[in-house]
Amino acid sequence: MTNTVNAADTGGATGAGAPAGGADLRLESITKRFGDYLAVDDLDLRVPAGRFFALLGPSGCGKTTTLRMIAGLEHPTRGRILIGDEDVTATRAHQRNVNTVFQNYALFPHLSILENVAFGLRRRRVADAEARAREALALVELDHLSARRPAQLSGGQQQRVALARAVVNRPHVLLLDEPLGALDMKLRRQMQTELKTIQHEVGLTFIHVTHDQEEAMTMADTVAVMNAGRIEQIGPPEELYDLPRTAFVANFLGKSNLFTAQVSGSTGDWLELGFGPHLTRLPAARAVQSNGQVIAGIRPEKIVAVRPGEPGPGEHGWTKVSGGRVLSTSYTGVSTEYTVDVPGAGEFEVFSQNLRSEVFAEGAEVDLWWDERNVFGLPGDSDTEAGVEEV
Amino acid sequence: MRKFDLSRWFIPVFGGLAFVYLLVPIAYIFVFSFNDAGRTNLSWRGFTLSNWQNPCGAPQVCEAFVNSLQVGVIATVVATVLGTLLAFGLERYRFRFSGTANILVFLPLATPEVVLGASLLSQFLNLGVELGMTTTIISHIMFCMSFVVVTIRARIASLDPKLEEAAADLYASGPMTFWKVTFPLLVPGIVAAALLSFAMSFDDFIVANFNSGPFTTFPQFIYVAATRGIPAEANVIGSGMFLAAIALVLGAQLWRYWRGKRVSAVG
Ligand SMILES: Nc1ncnc2c1ncn2[C@@H]1O[C@H](COP(=O)(O)OP(=O)(O)OP(=O)(O)O)[C@@H](O)[C@H]1O
Numbered sequence A: 001m002t003n004t005v006n007a008a009d010t011g012g013a014t015g016a017g018a019p020a021g022g023a024d025l026r027l028e029s030i031t032k033r034f035g036d037y038l039a040v041d042d043l044d045l046r047v048p049a050g051r052f053f054a055l056l057g058p059s060g061c062g063k064t065t066t067l068r069m070i071a072g073l074e075h076p077t078r079g080r081i082l083i084g085d086e087d088v089t090a091t092r093a094h095q096r097n098v099n100t101v102f103q104n105y106a107l108f109p110h111l112s113i114l115e116n117v118a119f120g121l122r123r124r125r126v127a128d129a130e131a132r133a134r135e136a137l138a139l140v141e142l143d144h145l146s147a148r149r150p151a152q153l154s155g156g157q158q159q160r161v162a163l164a165r166a167v168v169n170r171p172h173v174l175l176l177d178e179p180l181g182a183l184d185m186k187l188r189r190q191m192q193t194e195l196k197t198i199q200h201e202v203g204l205t206f207i208h209v210t211h212d213q214e215e216a217m218t219m220a221d222t223v224a225v226m227n228a229g230r231i232e233q234i235g236p237p238e239e240l241y242d243l244p245r246t247a248f249v250a251n252f253l254g255k256s257n258l259f260t261a262q263v264s265g266s267t268g269d270w271l272e273l274g275f276g277p278h279l280t281r282l283p284a285a286r287a288v289q290s291n292g293q294v295i296a297g298i299r300p301e302k303i304v305a306v307r308p309g310e311p312g313p314g315e316h317g318w319t320k321v322s323g324g325r326v327l328s329t330s331y332t333g334v335s336t337e338y339t340v341d342v343p344g345a346g347e348f349e350v351f352s353q354n355l356r357s358e359v360f361a362e363g364a365e366v367d368l369w370w371d372e373r374n375v376f377g378l379p380g381d382s383d384t385e386a387g388v389e390e391v
Numbered sequence B: 001m002r003k004f005d006l007s008r009w010f011i012p013v014f015g016g017l018a019f020v021y022l023l024v025p026i027a028y029i030f031v032f033s034f035n036d037a038g039r040t041n042l043s044w045r046g047f048t049l050s051n052w053q054n055p056c057g058a059p060q061v062c063e064a065f066v067n068s069l070q071v072g073v074i075a076t077v078v079a080t081v082l083g084t085l086l087a088f089g090l091e092r093y094r095f096r097f098s099g100t101a102n103i104l105v106f107l108p109l110a111t112p113e114v115v116l117g118a119s120l121l122s123q124f125l126n127l128g129v130e131l132g133m134t135t136t137i138i139s140h141i142m143f144c145m146s147f148v149v150v151t152i153r154a155r156i157a158s159l160d161p162k163l164e165e166a167a168a169d170l171y172a173s174g175p176m177t178f179w180k181v182t183f184p185l186l187v188p189g190i191v192a193a194a195l196l197s198f199a200m201s202f203d204d205f206i207v208a209n210f211n212s213g214p215f216t217t218f219p220q221f222i223y224v225a226a227t228r229g230i231p232a233e234a235n236v237i238g239s240g241m242f243l244a245a246i247a248l249v250l251g252a253q254l255w256r257y258w259r260g261k262r263v264s265a266v267g
């Protein structure tokens, strides 16, 4: 095998002055087995250059395994990995122009902060390695600590060194494996902003793994929700939240009320649904399945609860479900969260913003209203409990 | 009345006694290196510097000392290099009989030295190898190597595998990863193993006694001399080694202190 086309070499060319920036990343039917265990199952993914891409999923769903295959630390059982136009499936980690920020940072304890950051540059014999390493440290505001050892830094500082050590190489793809997992909430929020800024400045393709949905949604342009080795849905965060296509995504990203309904007919672009004695509608384009039994969904904050008989927030295009009874009330300050039992349809979560001071007590009778444009339809055989967080 | 505080005096007093207990024999050797000894160096006969001025004064004492140094250095270097490689092989690769091999490396450490010495002797005799410096070195390499393997394996096992992955991720090839990350992290363990190997080799009497033939190591020299009376020059050499060891430890401490200071001064 010759080394002429390997990724590290093209990276060297980038380092020599070609415009920095990410490259497209494509995974084609990537499968990874550990013995009998299927960790990643026939995964297809395309991340355009320069994107901030988040891979979101519960623990053990195969996120780290996927990253490790992109980095070359693990080899797929089947499938291809392409960076730019180049098939890197058979190359090894040190030959790929990809860098990782490891979950526990993995800084070299025997090297100074500066030498940690310069490590990748020195391996590729970049001429002004030290100067560039200092620049990268300045980017993460740690240039004053360059002579220290990793053990002499705080967790947040170590995290930033790990980031500088990866970013300084201007890789085509930068992988971040829960880089903020070990930090406390405040530092986490602060680092999220910094990461986003740095990504903006350097323009690299970032692939950020996390199981924190808020982190994924606030930081990424594109989010892929992963479950049990497969990708459930990919899209911009707003789209994933607004129009989940599987019950897992509906429950894992935020909360959803999912209920079984029958498609009773259609008028124009709308599907008519019956659930228990009640009726609602949804745009046909928002339904994965358009006949027979479906699972309909509506987000809790999209439901408005009013006293029985009082006018709802709208007339045309609104569904009214009457006869609800409040089972529990939980006042959080900004909003009040109700669980409402609707005879014949089940329980609904309702998040009500505290615009007025009225709070319904437990046992109160309410009518529920929602805008039919917010309803989404899932396949009738979905597991309505999939992706519900057990707390 | 003040409460009787046990820990206040207990630790200093018993700590002090333990130190005295450990250091008295060494102090004795040191003091008697200045004894104006005649044939035997057992009773105090007056102070002199002549032993220190001419440590090789007594017949053969320096020859034995140099012999032991040579054996120690060669055995340590060979045992450390081979032992480190072996430790890597056993720790990083799974092969047929690797379980058996794991137990076999422990054997020389677990075998009583007399048995080891005697069986090595019969081996050399059967192979027709002439006893001497070479056979002494071979025997020492054997038991030192077991020791090196065991110590360094523990270090390798405790290395964070993520560090090597991080190196590979940062464009270091396999050999580069070894030289830039794995090896530097193992150096303290390797140095410790080498120092202890040297100490074990220098200290060995039993195995050498079986296998050295006409060749005489320092412990053998002392042992034989003890029947006639140990010359004060042996005390000089013993004290000198003790002082050298202390200087080494102090030097290492100072170096670490200095390095720590420099880092925090810049940082
Ligand atoms: N080397 C391995 N050998 C066997 N099984 C493995 C190996 N690595 C991972 N797995 C299994 O593959 C599955 C996916 O692991 P992975 O580390 O990718 O999960 P993850 O999504 O990163 O989870 P987390 O959020 O907890 O880090 C897990 O069930 C894990 O037990």
Ligand SMILES: [Mg+2]
Pocket (backbone or CB within 6 Å): A063, A064, A065, A177
């Ligand atoms: Mg993981």
